[in-house]
Amino acid sequence: MNFICTKTELQEAISIAQKAITGKSSMPILNGLLITTCKNQIKLTGSDIDLSIETKINAEIKEEGSVVVDSRLFGEIIRKLPNDNINISTTENNSIEIICQKSKFNLIHMNAEDFPEIPNINENIIFLIPQKILKDMIKSTIFAAAQDETRPILTGILFEIKDKKLNLVALDGYRLALKSEYLNTENIINAVIPEKTLSEVSKILEDNDKNVNITFTPNHILFNLDNTKIISRLLEGEFIKYNSIIPDEFNLQVTAKREELLSCIERASLMAKDSNTNLIKLEIEENNMIITSNSQLGMVREELNILLQGDTLKIAFNSKYLIDVLKIMDEEEIIMKFSSSVSPCVIKNKDKDNCTYLVLPVRLLNN
Amino acid sequence: MNFICTKTELQEAISIAQKAITGKSSMPILNGLLITTCKNQIKLTGSDIDLSIETKINAEIKEEGSVVVDSRLFGEIIRKLPNDNINISTTENNSIEIICQKSKFNLIHMNAEDFPEIPNINENIIFLIPQKILKDMIKSTIFAAAQDETRPILTGILFEIKDKKLNLVALDGYRLALKSEYLNTENIINAVIPEKTLSEVSKILEDNDKNVNITFTPNHILFNLDNTKIISRLLEGEFIKYNSIIPDEFNLQVTAKREELLSCIERASLMAKDSNTNLIKLEIEENNMIITSNSQLGMVREELNILLQGDTLKIAFNSKYLIDVLKIMDEEEIIMKFSSSVSPCVIKNKDKDNCTYLVLPVRLLNN
Numbered sequence: 001m002n003f004i005c006t007k008t009e010l011q012e013a014i015s016i017a018q019k020a021i022t023g024k025s026s027m028p029i030l031n032g033l034l035i036t037t038c039k040n041q042i043k044l045t046g047s048d049i050d051l052s053i054e055t056k057i058n059a060e061i062k063e064e065g066s067v068v069v070d071s072r073l074f075g076e077i078i079r080k081l082p083n084d085n086i087n088i089s090t091t092e093n094n095s096i097e098i099i100c101q102k103s104k105f106n107l108i109h110m111n112a113e114d115f116p117e118i119p120n121i122n123e124n125i126i127f128l129i130p131q132k133i134l135k136d137m138i139k140s141t142i143f144a145a146a147q148d149e150t151r152p153i154l155t156g157i158l159f160e161i162k163d164k165k166l167n168l169v170a171l172d173g174y175r176l177a178l179k180s181e182y183l184n185t186e187n188i189i190n191a192v193i194p195e196k197t198l199s200e201v202s203k204i205l206e207d208n209d210k211n212v213n214i215t216f217t218p219n220h221i222l223f224n225l226d227n228t229k230i231i232s233r234l235l236e237g238e239f240i241k242y243n244s245i246i247p248d249e250f251n252l253q254v255t256a257k258r259e260e261l262l263s264c265i266e267r268a269s270l271m272a273k274d275s276n277t278n279l280i281k282l283e284i285e286e287n288n289m290i291i292t293s294n295s296q297l298g299m300v301r302e303e304l305n306i307l308l309q310g311d312t313l314k315i316a317f318n319s320k321y322l323i324d325v326l327k328i329m330d331e332e333e334i335i336m337k338f339s340s341s342v343s344p345c346v347i348k349n350k351d352k353d354n355c356t357y358l359v360l361p362v363r364l365l366n367n
Numbered sequence: 368m369n370f371i372c373t374k375t376e377l378q379e380a381i382s383i384a385q386k387a388i389t390g391k392s393s394m395p396i397l398n399g400l401l402i403t404t405c406k407n408q409i410k411l412t413g414s415d416i417d418l419s420i421e422t423k424i425n426a427e428i429k430e431e432g433s434v435v436v437d438s439r440l441f442g443e444i445i446r447k448l449p450n451d452n453i454n455i456s457t458t459e460n461n462s463i464e465i466i467c468q469k470s471k472f473n474l475i476h477m478n479a480e481d482f483p484e485i486p487n488i489n490e491n492i493i494f495l496i497p498q499k500i501l502k503d504m505i506k507s508t509i510f511a512a513a514q515d516e517t518r519p520i521l522t523g524i525l526f527e528i529k530d531k532k533l534n535l536v537a538l539d540g541y542r543l544a545l546k547s548e549y550l551n552t553e554n555i556i557n558a559v560i561p562e563k564t565l566s567e568v569s570k571i572l573e574d575n576d577k578n579v580n581i582t583f584t585p586n587h588i589l590f591n592l593d594n595t596k597i598i599s600r601l602l603e604g605e606f607i608k609y610n611s612i613i614p615d616e617f618n619l620q621v622t623a624k625r626e627e628l629l630s631c632i633e634r635a636s637l638m639a640k641d642s643n644t645n646l647i648k649l650e651i652e653e654n655n656m657i658i659t660s661n662s663q664l665g666m667v668r669e670e671l672n673i674l675l676q677g678d679t680l681k682i683a684f685n686s687k688y689l690i691d692v693l694k695i696m697d698e699e700e701i702i703m704k705f706s707s708s709v710s711p712c713v714i715k716n717k718d719k720d721n722c723t724y725l726v727l728p729v730r731l732l733n734n
Contacts, residue, residue: 070664073637073664076637077634077637080630080633080634080637081634082630095665102669102670102671103631103634103667103668103669104667104668104669105634105638105665105666105667105668106665106666106667107664107665108663108664108665263447263449264470266447267444267447267448267470267472270440270443270444270447271472296475297437297440297474297475298462298472298473298474298475299472299473300470300471300472300473301470301471301472302469302470302471303469304469
């Protein structure tokens, strides 16, 4: 193997392919980056078996071949090299030689044959969605995925395609996040993607209108962006029928300024931090919401103007769940709908109806 | 106690006084911030006994008094409040009430009498030095102070005033840093300041020409900046006679571009990271310096143009010590002076002669 490429492109490609590598594997080959030549380009691949990322850059190929190098060390070396052309070639003793200006590195490599095979995916049926829209959909839902593994399916995010819509859904037993966008397709898909995959995908997606192509197989999803392919296994099993969880009738509806409400809850939660429950209490009155919290350290009372339609209510929450939602939403005004102090609260934007958040209240003994 | 002040000033003052608080104390009072009213002002004091910081801001005092509040929680509350006037007053049940717009906090307080006494320092003899010069002197030397406590005196930095100069000196047995600046005084002082104190002082000092007043007592140093006073105990004992360590005769002198040399050494050290010694080898030839390093992972060879006066030399270093020095220096060209592969290397700026760095080489068996 022998090729020349630019430092800038190589550094960028390493940082993309590295996103699949957890760095925690006890198998050295999984901490490695596969470098393969392919006419006029080199391909870098990182993989932790569940998730693989491959990306291509232009290169002048002098001799074909492929090797695996330690991802972290190779990345650090390239990053520290001067901004110029880099020549990389295999030498004897299972090494590669990296030459850039007057710098010369010899680095032990591993064998390309030992690298895990990347699933070959037939891109027959593809869905197109602008990068920035998918990026936003992931950001709007990923925080609600379950962190613990008691129900593994909930550690993933549901990709549901039906009725010309793509719905992303995450839920963890305490809260739910649903974001929907138009998708020009008659197909129907139900797939659950690991949270780790989408977290890395959202870092690679750019804030622009260029499309990302998505392909599903029974076991895998492929995100195809120009020079980069991200392939992930799907989670096995059936996702929860989320529609049956979201109530559609309510006894009261509150309209509030999102940032003001967020500030009040964040301050109230400072006192609640003492305990694990982050407990805050909401008293919803005619034109006011009063938020209180107390602990051994003291107490806090916040008050904000709201618009109430329907009954008054006293209800308690884990403040973290409300803060997560209010931080991620982007409209100036939001709507909260309630039925009772023991029923879920549904939060939506006041204007655009493309997201739904649900938070379960905390049941108080003396309510 | 009852006063009104602005959120911005209070937040700024908390962040200054908090710098004395380690947050690790098992005595709750040492995690506390002392608030004291004094005509038209309030004074905030943080202390870990060795180091105390007090700072004043304007306030409308309605009732005099003093309390101690948990520094972290109080700081977080003030930071999250709206940008407006804040009213703080004592209430029953050992609490203070914090009111800002529609937010109301009640916070348990501790007793001001339990707060450690801050040494009262007679400011008879003061030394004046511009803030940015002292800040730079600290930054230029502090990294060389000893981290381990085997010789406690070396965990501090020597403040030596003599011959109308202030010298700051740090050394840890492997390297030494000395920075000197003119000081308009006939006095002679020798005091060793704990590294932690100077680290916090340098964060509070600003990058401007305003003077900081420095006062010494046999056991303490006081830095006085307008509204803020920083009082620290001195380390006990005699500092090492650093002048006898710095050689004044050499067999060769190298002139090199600082940033280029730094880049070469940083790259070479990537291969050296495998071991604890960060070992790199320098071959100093007529117009070239060749830097090499190797480990189980591979090897590296760097080459840079230099100007050599004197003999050629092969010498080895812990790369970390050279990197620390080259990063902190600011001139484009530097000078390195050597005598042999087992004698210290002295590094200076090519032009301005106000700093001296010394690094001990690593002795190689097969040199």
